[in-house]
Amino acid sequence: MTARRRRRGFHRRRKVCRFCSDPKLVLDYKEPKVLMNFITERGKIIPRRISGNCAKHQRRLTQAISRARQIALMPFTTTSAQ
Amino acid sequence: MRLYESVYIVAATIPEDDLPELTQKVEGIISQEEGLVVKHTPWGKNKLSYNIKTHGYRHDKGHYFHVEFLSSPPTVIELERNFKIDERFLRFITVKLEDSPDIEALKARAEEEKAKEPPAPAPAPEAEPEVEEPAPEVEAEVEEPAPEEEPTPEVEAPEVEAPVEEEPSQEEVSAQEPPAEEAEPAPEEEAEPGKEE
Numbered sequence: 001m002t003a004r005r006r007r008r009g010f011h012r013r014r015k016v017c018r019f020c021s022d023p024k025l026v027l028d029y030k031e032p033k034v035l036m037n038f039i040t041e042r043g044k045i046i047p048r049r050i051s052g053n054c055a056k057h058q059r060r061l062t063q064a065i066s067r068a069r070q071i072a073l074m075p076f077t078t079t080s081a082q
Numbered sequence: 083m084r085l086y087e088s089v090y091i092v093a094a095t096i097p098e099d100d101l102p103e104l105t106q107k108v109e110g111i112i113s114q115e116e117g118l119v120v121k122h123t124p125w126g127k128n129k130l131s132y133n134i135k136t137h138g139y140r141h142d143k144g145h146y147f148h149v150e151f152l153s154s155p156p157t158v159i160e161l162e163r164n165f166k167i168d169e170r171f172l173r174f175i176t177v178k179l180e181d182s183p184d185i186e187a188l189k190a191r192a193e194e195e196k197a198k199e200p201p202a203p204a205p206a207p208e209a210e211p212e213v214e215e216p217a218p219e220v221e222a223e224v225e226e227p228a229p230e231e232e233p234t235p236e237v238e239a240p241e242v243e244a245p246v247e248e249e250p251s252q253e254e255v256s257a258q259e260p261p262a263e264e265a266e267p268a269p270e271e272e273a274e275p276g277k278e279e
Contacts, residue, residue, distance in 0.1 A: 071173045072130040
């Protein structure tokens, strides 16, 4: 079996934890630029089944986002009007 | 003695001339009872991600400050008590970085930081993690990266330990299967399926 599976024509890419594959990507609550990649437009945290993060990094990510929200570096939520 | 860091926000309605008074107040509290301010950096006036209402005023901007300091736990309580009392502080967060830091190394670092005080308002040296540090910059800021190296345990320890205990096989497998080309496109994909749901 190959790593790449094909299902009826469309290609499902294997997801990789970006923090594991890129050691330079810092996971820190003081780096909202990085964290912003892992929330939706409404400010919700993207689940790991979609982002492909590993469990360890998803835990740390959640913690970092929570902290960043506390000090207004990241939004808790955004209204659609904005 | 433990190593902590705090980020706090001062209301943007406070004129910039009054900021030194507040930072000195913070340092004064930390310095009580043998505390040591390792590094105190202003991040400048930033827009808040959400408005903060205090005493009838809606703040949308704030002066951010970051302090790294060495102190005993009661000092932190005292510091936070003061943040709460003073209306000029909008938000604060204190995070413990290390339980038993190398005090001598930190003292040396604190002095280095003091020596190069004037060039301050840069938001942390790791601001752009994805970009490789260009050589010229490194030379220009020799003093900056150097102190970072000393307290390696705080940065590296968790990363080095954890993969060994927590993710034995999974990480290795995923690291092998997908070639490097797949690592980058991932972010695009993550956004799209999110909308579908």
